Amino acid sequence: MRGLTFQGTREVRVADVPDPGIADPGDAVVRVTMAGICGSDLHIFNAGEAFGFQPGARLGHEFIGTVEEAGPEAGVRPGDRVMASVSTMCGECGFCREGKAYACVRWSMFGWAPRTWRHGGDVQGGQSEFVRVPLAATTLHRMPEALAGEDREASLLPLVDVMSTGWHGLTAAGTQAGWSVAVIGDGAVGLAAVHGARAKGAERIVCLGHHPDRLETATALGATLVIDSRDDEEIREAVREHTGGEGAHVVVDTISGDASMATAHACVRAGGTIACLGMDHFMGKVPGINWFDQFTRNISVTGGLVPGAVYLPELLGLLEAGRIDPAPMLSHRLPLEDAAEGYRLMAERVEGVTKVALQPGR
Numbered sequence: 095m096r097g098l099t100f101q102g103t104r105e106v107r108v109a110d111v112p113d114p115g116i117a118d119p120g121d122a123v124v125r126v127t128m129a130g131i132c133g134s135d136l137h138i139f140n141a142g143e144a145f146g147f148q149p150g151a152r153l154g155h156e157f158i159g160t161v162e163e164a165g166p167e168a169g170v171r172p173g174d175r176v177m178a179s180v181s182t183m184c185g186e187c188g189f190c191r192e193g194k195a196y197a198c199v200r201w202s203m204f205g206w207a208p209r210t211w212r213h214g215g216d217v218q219g220g221q222s223e224f225v226r227v228p229l230a231a232t233t234l235h236r237m238p239e240a241l242a243g244e245d246r247e248a249s250l251l252p253l254v255d256v257m258s259t260g261w262h263g264l265t266a267a268g269t270q271a272g273w274s275v276a277v278i279g280d281g282a283v284g285l286a287a288v289h290g291a292r293a294k295g296a297e298r299i300v301c302l303g304h305h306p307d308r309l310e311t312a313t314a315l316g317a318t319l320v321i322d323s324r325d326d327e328e329i330r331e332a333v334r335e336h337t338g339g340e341g342a343h344v345v346v347d348t349i350s351g352d353a354s355m356a357t358a359h360a361c362v363r364a365g366g367t368i369a370c371l372g373m374d375h376f377m378g379k380v381p382g383i384n385w386f387d388q389f390t391r392n393i394s395v396t397g398g399l400v401p402g403a404v405y406l407p408e409l410l411g412l413l414e415a416g417r418i419d420p421a422p423m424l425s426h427r428l429p430l431e432d433a434a435e436g437y438r439l440m441a442e443r444v445e446g447v448t449k450v451a452l453q454p455g456r
Contacts, residue, residue, distance in 0.1 A: 096454070097222030098433045100142045100151045104441070106434050111152060114226035117214055119167040122230035124176060128247045129221045130156035130424075131436050131450045132255055133281055134373055135205070139437050146207040152219025154452075155180040155204040156255045158237075158247060162224060169231025175242040176234040178220065178227055179403035180204065180255050182213065185232030195402030200229060221433055223454045235406045238414055248427075251451055252286060252420035253409045259400045260286030260346065261409060263369035264294055266396040267344040271295025274337040276361040277317075279348035280308035282423050282449040283371055285315055287346040292316030293418050296344075298337055302329065302357065307446050311422050330360040341366065347381075347397070348372050355381035362393055370397035423449050430454040 097111035114123050132155065138147060161174040170176060181203040183195040190198050202211045205219040213228035227233055241250060260283050269275060275291040277284050280303025291299045292315070300319045301312035309320040319336045323329050334341055341363030347354050350372030358368045375381065383395060412418045425448040428436050436450035 095223040096430060097219055098153045098430070099149070100138060100147045100153055101149050103141065103143065104139055106139060106153065106437050108431050108433055111222065112216065114218065114224050116163055116165045117226065118228060119165040120229050120231060121165045122161050122168040122170050122227045122234060123163040124157070124159045124178065124225050124227055124234070125162045126157045126159040126220060126222060126225060126454050127244060128158050128251050129154050129452045129454070130251050130255065131221070131433075131440055131452065132156055133283065133440075135437070136441050137373060139441055146209050148208070151208065152217055152222060153205045154219045154221030155206065156251065157204070157220030157225060158250055158254065159225075161234075164230065167231065170234055170236065175237040177237060177250060177254055177403070177406060178204070178225070179233045179235070179406075180400065181402055182227075182229045182233045183402040184229055190232070193401055193404050195404055196399040198402070202228070221430065221452055223430065233403070235403050238410055240414055241410065248421040248424045248451065249413060249419050252282070252423050252449075253406060253413065255400065256282040256286045256423065256449070257290065257409055257418070257420050258403075258405045259283050259371055261290045261405050262400045263287055263346045263371045263397050264290050264344065265405070266398070267346070267367040267369040267394075269294045269296060269344050272297050273343040274298040274300075274340070274363070276300040276302065276333055276342035276345045277348065278302045278345065278354050278357055278361075279372070280305050280312055281348060283348040284346070285312055285423050285448065286420060287348065287371075288312050288317050289315040289418055289420055293412055300333055300336060300342065300361070305443070305445070308448055311448065314422060315420075326357050326360040329357060333361045337363070343367070344369065346371060350374050350381050350397075351379045352382050355383060359384045359387050359393070364391040365393075367394040367396055370395065424451045426450045427453055429456045
């Protein structure tokens with residue numbers, strides 16, 4: 095079969111890779127119908143060897159598709175339309191039972207560094223024609239029948255990661271109806287946080303970014319104010335003016351570097367919460383927290399890695415009810431064979447490109 099592979103710094107290639115099969119009774123094999131290129135995939139693209147990637151490693155952790163084959167304990171059947179968690183989850187350990195699947199004792203991430211893979215054989219990558227999914231009974235989630243058609247895939251794929259990640263930040267920060275939310279970053283996770291804030295009933299939603307086309311999308315997804323500025327004082331004044339002079343109850347920082355954290359402190363109100371969802375720290379850019387501001391204004395800091403598929407039932411319910419539809423986040427759809435071009439478009443932040451979806455078999 096064909097699958098996307100890492101080949102070195104800023105080089106990926108679709109190549110022939112081994113066909114997956116059932117290796118454990120809890121496995122399923124999924125035929126991928128749509129896979130996403132994530133912002134975190136670009137960290138691998140730019141510096142994969144620093145994360146332990148070797149040439150030939152398979153990529154991709156956002157995918158949906160149809161069950162092709164299933165082991166006797168997989169909990170799914172051939173023909174089922176499914177969404178995959180970005181990482182495996184056993185559903186049985188103490189962390190899974192607490193909704194903290196990011197700490198599952200059998201956690202492994204699809205398309206990630208080999209040292210984190212606990213399920214035998216090669217690391218499975220979602221940007222491929224087929225994927226072996228371990229612990230399928232809890233790692234896969236069936237699509238509701240009303241949403242299972244391929245015409246709804248653009249609405250479903252963002253739920254797997256970016257929408258779940260944005261929702262995680264908002265949820266961890268305790269976002270409530272009537273509150274004000276500021277989102278730093280106009281990438282897919284930022285747009286997801288904007289859209290999620292609207293679904294949670296936020297009254298004022300500010301999106302900060304530097305791409306006019308993405309800020310336009312942010313407005314369509316629920317932002318009540320967009321700001322294109324790098325001046326924290328200017329941002330502070332704009333946010334305070336928009337929020338009755340107080341600042342935002344919740345700031346979702348989708349970059350989480352030094353500069354964005356300083357901006358978060360400029361936006362947040364006293365007693366508010368900053369949710370860090372970005373991955374700059376993976377590149378050694380550990381954000382500094384203004385501890386004086388945190389202490390004197392009682393600022394909370396939360397966020398972190400999304401807990402697998404924990405939010406999918408809730409998000410699917412909102413999608414089915416028409417309260418969310420993240421399809422506008424997918425700006426481009428390409429066949430799998432054009433995956434390298436998709437990575438280039440996202441890495442170079444080409445105008446009009448927000449998030450690229452790959453469609454194997456197209």
